[in-house]
Amino acid sequence: MFLEILRFEFSYRKNRAATYLYFFILFMLCFAAATSKYVTIGSAAGGQLQANSPYSLSFMTIIMTFAVTFISSAVMGVAVLRDFEHKTESLMFTTTMSKFDYLMGRFWGSFFVMVLIYSSIWMAFMLGFSIGKFLPWDPSWKEKVMHPFDIWHYFQPFIFYGITNLFIQATIYFAAGTLSRKPLVIYTQGIILFVLYEITGTITQDLENKDLASLIDPFAVRTFQIYTQYWTPAQKNNLLIPLEGMMLWNRVLWCGIGVLILVITYYAFSFNVVTSSWLKKKKVVKETPLTIKPENVLIPAVHQFTNFSANLIQLWEQSIFYAKMVVKEIPFIAIVFVGFTDLTINSFYFGEMYGTSSYPITANVLGFLGEFDLFFLIIVVFYSGELIWRERTVNINLIIDALPVPDWVGLFSKFLGLIVIYIGLLFCLVFFGVCVQVAHGYFNFELSLYFKTLFTDELIFLTAFTLLSFFIQTIANNKLVGFALMFVFFIINLFMSGAGIEHPLFSFNSGSLGSYSDMNKYGHFVSSFSWMKLYWLAFVGILFILSVLLSVRGTEVLMQTRLKIGKLRLSKPVLTFGITVLITFVAAGGYIYYNTNKLNKYFTKEDQDKIQADYEKTLKKPFDNAPQPRIVDVNLNVEIYPEKRDFTAEGYFWLKNKTAKTLNDIYIQNDIQHNMNIEYLKFEGGAKIKKTYDDFGFTIYQLNKPLASGDSVKMSFKTIYETKGFVAKGSNTDIVYNGTFFNNGYLPSLGYSDGFEIGDDDTRKKYKLPEKERMMEQNNPIGLSQSLFGDDSDYIRFEMVIGTSKDQTAIAPGYLQKTWEKQDRKYFHYKMDVPMVNFYSIISADYQIKHDKWKGVDLEIYYNKGHEYNLDKMMSSMKASFDYFDKNFAPYQYRQMRIMEFPRYATFAQSFANTVPFSEGIGFIQKINDPEKDLDMPFYVTAHELGHQWWGHQVAEAKVKGNAMLSETQAQYSALMVMKHAIKPELMQKFLKYELDKYLSGRARESKKEQPLALVESQGYIHYNKGSVVMFALQDYIGEDKVNKALHDFLADWKYPSSDGKYKRYPTSQDLLKYFKAETPDSLKYIIHDMFETITLYENKTDKVTYKVLPNKTYEVSIKAISEKFRADSSGNEKPITLNDWIDVGVYGEDKDGKDKLLYIQKYKVSKKDNTFKIIVKEKPKKAGIDPINKLIDRHSDDNVKTAVLEENL
Incomplete structure (x- = not known):
């Protein structure tokens, strides 16, 4: 009877038009995802990742189970419910069939139909990627390298993950419909499944919860993401996701839950015609007399009204x-x-x-x-x-x-x-x-x-x-x-x-x-x-x-x-x-x-892309890197009108010809991204407009008197930002009612701007543009002559007057000369007494101020009233940072440091000359619940930004590959060292663990190519996150004092460089590495090569930790560990290399509060894969392992340490 019911259910579904509609919808959606640039499923592909890679196919197949949820509820939920809705249950339940045959026949008949419907997914992907290049429209992967066809890449995720997800959904919906007999109850089950998935995303904010999140995700989407979180593009393009580890345990757990649900459904379902709901008890109806004798019945008068x-x-x-x-x-x-x-x-x-x-x-x-x-x-x-x-x-x-x-x-x-x-x-x-x-x-x-x-x-x-x-x-x-x-x-x-x-x-x-x-x-x-x-x-x-x-x-x-x-x-x-x-x-x-x-002007993304493409096609060849003067002096009057969200900037730049050629033409680039309007622009001695490219805000001025080499000319201008009504999208959040914060990017600049070019290679192909290198090579003379702050200036003299509303305070770099009020507005005059980089901010807000001093340097925090939570921490960080940087690197170059809060539309802090705008969304509202457990992020971010006063402002690096290693990585190191002397080692390890995770996750999402740290190309996961791990390891290996001496000497030699300075160029990462190598012993020079010049990874794993008690009451700890070393290329292809490294081996005990306590850590020379270490400690060991503090780049750092077991218990 079971087979007959199964065939009946299957046949019923097979003959329903809805079944074919479901199949068609899924097929067309997946076919469109495979062949169209407008439809994406999970954004699995892009950059180096092939559209039909095993990873992409697996991810899209798993993601599609979300879409199938609605169909599963419609098919599986009504398999039994349908009999009750059609009032046929009395016919079904009075036959000779058993409850098992009835329920299982309904379930498996419907489930097989669902499998057929879901098979439309792999069919659509396989067909789409096979014929997509022959279609009349262009797929997103046109002209890209595709993975060779392999039918198993389509079947494997469908079988291992798709069908198991279907089974889990099917059991839940089937049980809901069978036991509740209410359609709405069926639909709500999908909500619970989705919420479980959402919860897994929430709890993974804590790195310790990743295994738990992998287990409890019913769709295995989060499990998939965590399992492949560190896979490089090369791995994603070539490896199938195996059913092992947490992927296997997740499937076992949820398929087991599915079986359990079926068992519960079987025993809870009442195979009787007359029954009450499974969830409700039958109400006791109070008996009433069969007849009632009416007495004095009064019929009320009814007055209807329908007004x-x-x-x-x-x-x-x-x-x-x-x-x-x-x-x-x-x-x-x-x-x-x-x-x-x-x-x-x-x-x-x-x-x-x-x-x-x-x-x-x-x-x-x-x-x-x-x-x-x-x-x-x-x-x-x-x-x-x-x-x-x-x-x-x-x-x-x-x-x-x-x-x-x-x-x-x-x-x-x-x-x-x-x-x-x-x-x-x-x-x-x-x-x-x-x-x-x-x-x-x-x-x-x-x-x-x-x-x-x-x-x-x-x-x-x-x-x-x-x-x-x-x-x-x-x-x-x-x-x-x-x-x-x-x-x-x-x-x-x-x-x-x-x-x-x-x-x-x-x-x-x-x-x-x-x-x-x-x-x-x-x-x-x-x-x-x-x-x-x-x-x-x-x-x-x-x-x-x-x-x-x-x-x-x-x-x-x-x-x-x-x-x-x-x-x-x-x-x-x-x-x-x-x-x-x-x-x-x-x-x-x-x-x-x-x-x-x-x-306002309205642009679609395609409009914007076309403008950028035309900009490059029209202007790059004739004007990119053409000789231009450089800004050497800035003197501006800025009027901010917060209530109208307008501002004007009027004043002058002094331009100096630092080239060897006489210049006849000057190229002015207006900031068209922010719709700036230049009211006038003129040159001392006169000039005429030679040509204007209105669409690009680019104008060529021909000087009446050519500018000879070494000569200067004054450029006067007035530029206006005016808010008109409101825009369709991308509303400006820099110029606001309270908390205006913008920089000199709004003002006219000199020469062609490569920052306006399209960066995405896929979009560039669409407009027939060549692939764009992110940065110039380190030996490029043009790049060496330019700093990270731009190609139109070196260091400048700076002066500015800012007018704003009378209830606000306006701030710019420099020192406040005077302030006054005029016509119900307030004015602030700032002037810098030493040259500074041409990178300055303008801020206006209603502020409270916290004051302090450090060795004669005025320290100020401008904050919004009510945000006093972390002011002491930030002030403490400023003092600790100045103490450390002044002692180890070089004296601080200014007499003042100010931190200014700005609105949370952006969540970063940024370092300008003696000023640091700091978002309210990070340091000002972070809560440190327990200083023993929580990282003090306001303290850290403050230290990092103050570090830029040295790394970026005292030393400005060349605009070539590796430049961020000099500014961002050294600011990271500076903050790390300040933190190291302020917090417990366990918290330092926690921070490094997050940094390692962010680096490994970042390289997995690399869209072009991963670079070694010394060649980093504006890749935050490298210069920030990897930089932290590498610099902390470097000071651990060669000594903090030696790293600081190298940085001190580097600063002394390269401070305030410019194109007409000591070296006639800006420094590169290779220049800094020379100083590191000079302080590194020959036995450790491999560290520089591994950590900075190549992409080197480790696989360290502790297999077993045992200990025994010695007669003298000490403990002998035996650690069996595995170590391997790999070298990766820019796509993530790896090969093993010879291991002959010094690696930490450590033992932890337990303090009186039950927390981990480091009893022993020492470096051992490791030259083979399998190693055994025997260590004597005075206290009872709790756990031990290799590289316990995660100083090395290890993709699976969680297995570095294991719990110690007493030998006699084995």
Whole structure:
């Protein structure tokens, strides 16, 4: 009987049109992903990664199980439920079949259909990658190297991961439908699965939780990502993901859970016709007499009235009725419960950075409460459909439709019922947010901000999607089709921008309040937000009117008939309301268009790419690297108007011809990216405009008097930044109401700007441009003559006057000469007394100031009131940094250092001459809960930025490969050494562990080619993260004093270089390496080659650690370890190399608090793969291993240390 039922179920599904529709949808989606540049699945390919690599195919196959979830619920969830819906269970349950045959036949019959539907994925990928190059359109991988065809690369992920994911989903949906017999319960199971996946992403913010995250992800997506997190492009292009390690354990666990669910379903299912729900007990009905003798029956007089007041009463009563009905639903309770559970788990990892959390300021809490949007959307989609179909589901629709109630009351009451629920949930979110703040010991709740945000942005978002869902359900006139159409709508929304449809007028519910800043509040985003939301509310208002006109009332369901009935429903009030919202929609849309396309220039991404391509094609050949003078003096008057978000800059540059040639022409590049307008620009002695390239803001001026070598000329100008209305996208967050922060990039520069060229090689191919090298070679004379700060200047004299609002403080590099007020504005005059690099910031905000001193140097922190949390830590870091840098590198060159907070639109700090703008989003709100466990990130970031006053400002490197090793890597080292002397070694190891993880993850995502540290090309994962590990290891191997001596000598020789300085060029990483090599013993010189000049990796692993107690009460620890060494090329191809290295071997004990305590660490010469170390320690060992502090680049550093076991226990 089992086989008969299986065949019946399979045949039933095979003959359903929906089965072929599901197959077709999946096939076309995957085929488009394989052959189109507009559709991507998981962004698996790109750069060096081949589109059809084993990694890409595996990742896309696993990701597609998300899309299949909806189909799985529709197929597996109703296998048994269908009998109850069609009232055929009495026929099925009274036959001779067994419960096992019935359930398993239904399950496996439906499951095999799901496998066939899912097979469309590998078929589409295989066909798409095979014929894609012959199609009339260009696939994204055209002209790229592709992996040779191998059918196993398509089958292996489908079998190992796709089918197992299907089985897990199938058991859950089958159990939900079989035991609950409610469709909505089926759909909510997918939510739980997705939340589990989301949780795995949250907990991996802590590196210690990666194994746990790998296990509990039901889709194995996170497991896949963690397993391959350090794979290089070469590995991804050639290796299949094996079913081993955590990938295997994840599949075993979840397939086991799936089997367990089937077993529970079997025993919990009642194979009887008359039964109660599995989840509910039968209610005891109180018996009443069969007959009742009426006495003095009074029939009340009924007075019917159907005016507008009656309609409002009915509207309110029905709204409350529908709201109560929904909140009592178990699926609704489950959705809300799971949503708040997800938020609760996320609250434990609040704003983490290197394992250190942030203060739960209300802006941050609102950001993480936004994760509830997913659950809101689920409620919107499912309960819109449930309410629209409520009466028809319980077969009372004809009775309700016959009542004397206007058409709009029924639909609007369902909408208002959901709005009541949303408002209730929003209050719950406010309460939850406050609870999170209290739990973190924070009590500045800012309730007004909660309500302003949640009851505007969030409520409008919910209103818009609810009315859209109502409209789709009304038009579809089929609940499941309505759900499917909403799903399709979300999918289309994802791909619209990729297809070039980017304007907010076409992006549903567009309009954002932006990131809330304690400094700038919601700022200028409020205006565009208000107009966008008015536009979309008017649009969904139109949809609601159409829903009312076309809603089914009675038995007529054909669209043609509904259109005729809709004309009859078009009463005067409905028509008036419709015209009103239509006028509002058109007027708001017109005003938005006027702002985004008339007052401002609107560009799609393709438009922007074309401008950049044309810029390079037109200007590069004649003007790139053409001789130009250099800026040597800057004197400006800057007027900032925060309330209008405008500024002007007027003054002059002195330009000096440092070339050997006489210059006739000067090339001026205006900043067109920020729509700067040059009001005038003139040269002393006169000049005429020779040619202008308006599209590129590039102008050639011919001097009346040619500029001889060594001569200078004064260039006077005035440039204006004016805010006009609002833009469609990319709103400027540099010029704001409070917290303006911009730099000299807004001002005119000299010569061709290669920074405006397209960087992405794929886009460059599209416009027939050659591949772009990220940086010049180290021996390129042009690059050697230019610093990282640009090719139009070296060191400059600097003076600036800044005017701003009277309640704000304006800051620029230099020293404040005087301040004054004039015409209700405040002015600040700054002047630098020594030459500085041509890189300066201009800041204006309402500040509080914290003062201190270090050896006569004024220390100041300009901060937003209320952000006093870490000021002492930052001030302490400034003092400790100056102590260390002044002693070991060179004296500090200025008499003042200022840190200035700026809004959290960006989250970085940046070092300018004696000034450091510092985002409110990092150091100012980081929370150090336990100094013994938490990394003090405000302390570290401050030290890093102060390090740049030496590395970048005293020594500015050449604009060639490896340049960031001189600035960023040495600033990292400087901060590391300050931290090393301020925190415990265990915290230092924790920091290095994060840095190692970020480096290894970064090289796995490399899009062009990985470089050794000494040749780094603006690759942050190398010069920041690898740089930290390498420099810490270097000082450990050769000694901190020797590294510092090398840096001291390097600084002394290369300080303040320029094209006319001592060396006639700027330094490179090779220059610095000479100083490191001079301080390194011959026996350790291999370290320089391995760490700086090549890509060298280690595989160190501890196999076994045992110990025994010696007669003298000491402990002999035996460590068996494996060590291997590899050399990698720029793509990640590795080969083993000879090992003959000094490597740490360490033993840990336990202190009185139960924490790890390092008992012993010593370097051993390791020259073979298998090694045994015997060590005597005085205290009982807890664990031991090789390279325990992770000083070497080891991809699997978690296995370096193992727990020690007493030998007699073995």
